[in-house]
Amino acid sequence: MAEAEKLERVVFSRPKALSDTTTHYCPGCIHGIVHRLIAEAIDELGIQERTIGIAPVGCSVLAYHYFDVDFAEAAHGRAPAMATGLKRVQPDKIVFTYQGDGDLAAIGTNEIIHAVNRGENITTFFINNAIYGMTGGQMAPTTLPGQVTTSTPFGRDVRAAGYPLRVCEMVATLSGAAYVVRRTAINPREIRRLKKAILTAFKVQMAGLGYSLVEVVSNCPTNWGMTPIESLEWIEKNMLPYYPLGDFKVAEGVENL
Amino acid sequence: MHEEVIISGFGGQGALFAGQLLTYAGLAEGRHVSWIPSYGPEMRGGTAHCTVIISDEPIGSPIIYRPTSCIVLNPPSFEKYEPLVKPGGYLIVNSSLVRQKSARTDITVVEVPANDLAYEIGNVRVANLVLLGALLGINPFVKLESVIQALEEHVPEQRPAYH
Amino acid sequence: MSAKMLMKGNEAIAESAIRAGCQAYFGYPITPQTEVLEYMSRRMPQLGRVFLQAESELAAVNMLYGAACAGVRAMTSTSSPGFSLMQEGISYIACSMVPAVVVNVMRGGPGLGNIQPAQADYSQMTKGGGHGDYKVLTLAPSTIQELVDHVGLAFDLADKYRQIVFVIADGMLGQMMEPVELPEMRELRSPPAWALTGAKGRPKNIITSLYLNAPELEKINQQLQAVFRRIEADEVRYETYLLDDADIAIVAYGTAARIARTAIRRAREAGIRVGLFRPITVYPFPYEALGEVAGRVQEMLVVEMSAGQMLEDVRIATCCQVPIRFFGKMGGIVPLPEDILAEIEAITQGKPALVAREGA
Ligand SMILES: Cc1ncc(C[n+]2csc(CCOP(=O)(O)OP(=O)(O)O)c2C)c(N)n1
Numbered sequence: 001m002a003e004a005e006k007l008e009r010v011v012f013s014r015p016k017a018l019s020d021t022t023t024h025y026c027p028g029c030i031h032g033i034v035h036r037l038i039a040e041a042i043d044e045l046g047i048q049e050r051t052i053g054i055a056p057v058g059c060s061v062l063a064y065h066y067f068d069v070d071f072a073e074a075a076h077g078r079a080p081a082m083a084t085g086l087k088r089v090q091p092d093k094i095v096f097t098y099q100g101d102g103d104l105a106a107i108g109t110n111e112i113i114h115a116v117n118r119g120e121n122i123t124t125f126f127i128n129n130a131i132y133g134m135t136g137g138q139m140a141p142t143t144l145p146g147q148v149t150t151s152t153p154f155g156r157d158v159r160a161a162g163y164p165l166r167v168c169e170m171v172a173t174l175s176g177a178a179y180v181v182r183r184t185a186i187n188p189r190e191i192r193r194l195k196k197a198i199l200t201a202f203k204v205q206m207a208g209l210g211y212s213l214v215e216v217v218s219n220c221p222t223n224w225g226m227t228p229i230e231s232l233e234w235i236e237k238n239m240l241p242y243y244p245l246g247d248f249k250v251a252e253g254v255e256n257l
Numbered sequence: 258m259h260e261e262v263i264i265s266g267f268g269g270q271g272a273l274f275a276g277q278l279l280t281y282a283g284l285a286e287g288r289h290v291s292w293i294p295s296y297g298p299e300m301r302g303g304t305a306h307c308t309v310i311i312s313d314e315p316i317g318s319p320i321i322y323r324p325t326s327c328i329v330l331n332p333p334s335f336e337k338y339e340p341l342v343k344p345g346g347y348l349i350v351n352s353s354l355v356r357q358k359s360a361r362t363d364i365t366v367v368e369v370p371a372n373d374l375a376y377e378i379g380n381v382r383v384a385n386l387v388l389l390g391a392l393l394g395i396n397p398f399v400k401l402e403s404v405i406q407a408l409e410e411h412v413p414e415q416r417p418a419y420h
Numbered sequence: 421m422s423a424k425m426l427m428k429g430n431e432a433i434a435e436s437a438i439r440a441g442c443q444a445y446f447g448y449p450i451t452p453q454t455e456v457l458e459y460m461s462r463r464m465p466q467l468g469r470v471f472l473q474a475e476s477e478l479a480a481v482n483m484l485y486g487a488a489c490a491g492v493r494a495m496t497s498t499s500s501p502g503f504s505l506m507q508e509g510i511s512y513i514a515c516s517m518v519p520a521v522v523v524n525v526m527r528g529g530p531g532l533g534n535i536q537p538a539q540a541d542y543s544q545m546t547k548g549g550g551h552g553d554y555k556v557l558t559l560a561p562s563t564i565q566e567l568v569d570h571v572g573l574a575f576d577l578a579d580k581y582r583q584i585v586f587v588i589a590d591g592m593l594g595q596m597m598e599p600v601e602l603p604e605m606r607e608l609r610s611p612p613a614w615a616l617t618g619a620k621g622r623p624k625n626i627i628t629s630l631y632l633n634a635p636e637l638e639k640i641n642q643q644l645q646a647v648f649r650r651i652e653a654d655e656v657r658y659e660t661y662l663l664d665d666a667d668i669a670i671v672a673y674g675t676a677a678r679i680a681r682t683a684i685r686r687a688r689e690a691g692i693r694v695g696l697f698r699p700i701t702v703y704p705f706p707y708e709a710l711g712e713v714a715g716r717v718q719e720m721l722v723v724e725m726s727a728g729q730m731l732e733d734v735r736i737a738t739c740c741q742v743p744i745r746f747f748g749k750m751g752g753i754v755p756l757p758e759d760i761l762a763e764i765e766a767i768t769q770g771k772p773a774l775v776a777r778e779g780a
Contacts, residue, residue, distance in 0.1 A: 050620065062632075071616070071625075072485075072486070072626075078485075081480075081485075084479075085482070085484060085488070086487065086616060087486075089494070110478070111478075111479055114474075277597070290598065291598050293597070296535070315681075317680070317681035317685065318679040318756065319596050320592070321756070322758060
């Protein structure tokens with residue numbers, strides 16, 4: 001080993017599956033963390049050359065610039081349908097969708113429910129930040145009761161606007177679901193747990209076990225009107241009680257992966 | 258030759274299938290042919306009819322208003338089509354079910370107790386074929402052998418029981 | 421070539437797609453198109469190809485989009501209300517420039533309408549239909565044989581232009597049986613270089629319809645428009661029937677055209693010189709050819725199963741050179757040859773149009 005390399009050992013680098021570019025995400029947004037974890041998992045599993053991602057409509061609409069794998073951009077909410085088409089005609093590929101809560105749980109509820117219910121062998125990363133980020137902070141289906149958004153200026157009134165939707169709990173009831181878990185990324189411990197879940201979700205797909213969905217309870221410092229640190233505290237204090245972390249469906253065979 | 262046929266009855270009486278047999282027979286004899294059914298929910302238990310055209314000319318409209326030959330399997334079909342048969346045309350009536358009589362003198366009307374005859378043969382479901390035979394007996398625009406051939410080749414698929 | 425066999429239009433659509441190398445079909449039941457779905461549900465799995473009944477037309481068209489991104493020949497079919505739901509996906513597919521085929525077996529509308537044949541989606545199909553500046557090459561068969569030929573052609577044209585292609589049919593064509601000669605089974609084609617097949621030994625591929633930078637999106641639009649200009653220059657198709665010596669030209673497509681043919685034959689027997697101009701592509705519309713016809717005839721009669729949608733294209737094509745009369749049936753009523761014959765006779769007798777509509 002050369003003398004210089006001994007001195008400068010690389011301990012941290014960009015995953016191969018992440019493109020060498022800057023993202024447009026706001027400071028403190030969890031999207032960046034989740035992107036990185038997904039890319040690390042792709043590297044570790046050696047699936048970069050056969051992975052196809054599908055970006056949603058939402059803040060992560062440009063995700064295809066950030067990952068160095070084949071990527072398609074779906075219409076708002078339709079990523080699971082598009083993923084179904086891509087995966088069915090090439091079952092040997094690894095196909096994942098990356099979706100926000102407006103995309104997955106409002107306009108795309110039908111597509112996600114049916115894709116899971118068919119047991120499509122695809123993976124969804126579901127970023128729940130309780131708000132519509134990209135359009136400037138309107139109410140999402142996951143917005144908490146009383147939460148103020150630009151379209152619930154007096155706080156979400158559940159009598160008028162309904163209740164926050166718990167996606168994992170709902171999707172876990174479907175027979176086609178193989179792996180449905182909720183994680184967050186508010187501290188290093190939770191980030192490590194999230195990473196493990198992402199790896200497992202891909203492995204579930206690689207083993208052909210059925211639908212895998214990892215929800216990430218996430219933040220939106222910009223539209224929540226908080227500093228990044230405050231937003232993480234807000235997740236812990238307000239979101240996790242309503243959206244408890246945990247494993248909602250772990251089908252047979254997943255434990256052994 | 259140019260023959261325009263309407264076959265009409267209750268759903269399940271085999272009007273559509275009888276029409277298909279005619280169409281296959283016409284095709285086998287090298288004619289231009291078309292077949293078009295009534296379709297949709299009305300087929301389930303309501304009336305079902307089809308129009309068959311067999312011609313030496315390419316077929317334009319597959320639907321027609323006034324048939325040159327017509328088979329009516331039930332009373333509502335008689336009421337609807339009896340007045341429409343073209344002068345000089347043929348009306349074959351299933352007299353097992355149709356009690357009405359035609360007063361028309363400008364067409365040839367043949368009454369056939371098709372259900373009874375079919376029952377005698379041992380299969381009441383072939384009343385449609387009895388009537389088809391009667392039509393071709395009096396107006397042989399395709400050969401009976403061609404229809405028999407078509408029947409052998411295209412026995413209708415039984416729908417699975419879970420429908 | 422195989423011998424002629426009798427086939428229902430909807431089944432002919434399905435079999436023709438299969439023989440053209442369609443590797444994935446997604447659909448949702450809707451009368452009068454459902455037999456396409458049912459036929460595919462039997463045949464595609466037998467061949468080891470993809471069949472999937474989607475949860476909605478919205479899902480079906482996006483599954484189509486996904487499969488098309490994977491670079492395989494893929495198709496969906498539907499009827500009018502379902503076609504409306506598909507507009508979103510169609511606009512995305514058009515902008516993304518991936519080939520795909522959609523068959524619309526039209527029925528009476530608007531709204532839930534009914535299940536009888538109609539031609540009332542003409543404008544939606546030929547003028548864009550979804551959001552944004554795009555048009556879709558649209559083939560208009562009028563026999564079951566042509567339906568078979570056009571479905572195969574649609575796949576080829578989709579590949580040629582990397583665009584979505586429509587076949588515009590209706591309940592009559594979907595439900596009727598006619599003899600057809602089916603083409604041979606074609607080889608499945610391998611995915612093109614742009615397809616999303618995994619970035620193995622090449623840079624990653626992206627398929628998107630998002631261009632946040634306006635000049636960039638303008639450039640994409642210019643590329644799209646260039647494709648449409650090429651389509652307009654090279655893909656115009658039409659047919660004429662007894663038109664050379666005609667005083668009256670009937671303009672009709674699809675089912676309406678074949679009914680007009682019967683009326684024309686009868687009118688000719690009565691010594692009336694009438695012929696047919698039948699657009700085979702309704703986008704691109706044969707403006708130029710029809711314009712020439714307008715210079716030769718005394719009157720035109722446009723026949724449609726709509727309130728007069730193609731009529732607008734006929735007006736553009738003929739530039740007021742000739743009086744235009746319109747005869748249309750709506751709501752799922754198919755005109756009879758007698759109706760059209762009466763219109764022809766009314767023209768020869770100088771009577772006003774039976775169906776009122778301001779003339780050109
Ligand atoms: C059909 C359609 N309706 C509305 C929009 C506008 N729109 C863009 S992003 C978005 C909300 C996305 O919210 P979410 O999925 O929560 O993702 P986030 O932006 O919070 O990451 C909406 C409504 C659209 N692009 N398409």
